Amino acid sequence: MSIYKREGSPNYTYDFQFKGQRFAGSTGHANKRDAEAREREIREELKRQFANARSFDAAPMTIDEAAGRYWAEVGERAKSHRDINWSLVYIVKNLGPDKAIASITDSDVAALVARRRGDLVSYPKMIAGKMAKERIPKRISNSTVNRSVIDPLRRVLRRAEQNWGETVGRINWRVHRLREPVERVRFASAEEEAAIFAVLPSHYHPAVRFAILSGLRASELCGMKWTDINWSGLIITVRGKGNKTAPIPLSAAMIEILAPMRPRDAVGTPVWRNMSNEPMTYRSLSAAFVKACEQAGVVGLRLHDLRHTCATRLLRSTGNLKMVSRLLRHSDVSTTAKYAHVLDDDLRNAMNAMEPVKVPS
Structure with missing residues (x-):
């Protein structure tokens, strides 16, 4: 039996391993037979605890x-x-x-x-x-x-x-899983954009123009901080869905918007601010945009459609669906395929502009 007397101690000590774990302590008995009986009790108690734990672990999870x-x-x-x-x-x-x-x-x-x-x-x-x-x-x-x-x-x-x-x-x-409607692709025409900016309060202009140029979601736009901008690398780090971060390049037009507002110290303060110099919120920006659309007579255009506007214009200028996917940070280019109809429209217009071949009579 794994019991012994420590030097100077009147009682026996138990010392053994159970399931890879060491257990040691005083038996509380000076008589060896009583000490051995106590050690057996301790071992049996550990076995019962282990069995109960296994039973608990095996219980169905709720x-x-x-x-x-x-x-x-x-x-x-x-x-x-x-x-x-x-x-x-x-x-x-x-x-x-x-x-x-x-x-x-x-x-x-x-x-x-x-x-x-x-x-x-x-x-x-x-x-x-x-x-x-x-x-x-x-x-x-x-x-x-x-x-x-x-x-x-x-x-x-x-x-x-x-x-x-x-x-x-x-x-x-x-x-x-319930069927969801296919996401519509509504974008602002040049005429609609001009009409909106004509009535939109001027302090919202830089943020809305930046949204059209960058394709940022409204929440990403309002969450922009000056420390997210790498001026030497001309890159902005965007915090998107799922708290994922991704870099997108700053174009010359985007820099033209940001440069006049750039603070002397690159502190982590919000980029966009309202007339009271407080951080611009999604709610205030959305309300101002909705009101401007109503006043301009633009129907069915949401703040999120500025992202669609950016994607549509980039696709029309480049014809490169993968490039659009890269800017919008889609994990799968198939998500970007909803913009492909833009190329179909351009192709149709080009086909309509073709002159029919004149067949000699």
Whole structure:
């Protein structure tokens, strides 16, 4: 038996290894037989604890446990952590916190999607470019259902299976994913652009012009800081979706906009500011743009369409779809293919301009 008496100690000491871990201490007994009995008790207690731990680990993971672990490992540090948190809470509440992830079926997912499709959300009503107190209740879109329920649940279950070794049910996700409308490609014509700038307050002009030249998303535009600009390399580092950063070149026209506003010290302050010298927000820029479009008589043009405007003009000037994809930072050029109709239009116009061959009579 692995017991012995330390020098100067009246009691026996136990010292052994269990599952690769060393355990040592006093048995509390001076009699060897009693000490051996105590050591056996300690070993049996460790075996029971180990068996209980294995039993606990083998218990089916619930959706509440899976969501909590996903939040700790992924969601909490994500740029869209608020949206992820909302989705996880919604999923756990509607599936039931004690629902084992191995027992989630297509029927459960279908019921969850149906519940989410029935939710209402209220949108602010715009009157003469200003938000009224009245709000319009509408059912949420298919894309919102996909992003807020189907996609996060699928990510949680995939991580549970691939990273945690858990058993999950077989779900036919393709059946549950709702069809989303193809993203429209609306861009501003030269005439529309001129009409908008004629009524848009002048302090918004630099930001809007920069958006058209750079193809930045509105959130990326408003998040620009002076420290993001490398003047020697003529590069700007953009923080985009998923908190990903990517460099894009500064053109001469973009530099012409930024240079007069450049501060003496390259501090990490926002580039774009309003009339009160406060950081320009997405909300204020969007409201000003919507109001300008209404006053200019431009219908169906959103702030995000300035990105489409940039892509369309670059494609028309270069005919290079990959170059447009590079500027817009699309991970797959197939995402950029929605702009290909621009080349079709140019081709059609060129074909229409062709003179028919005169056949001698």
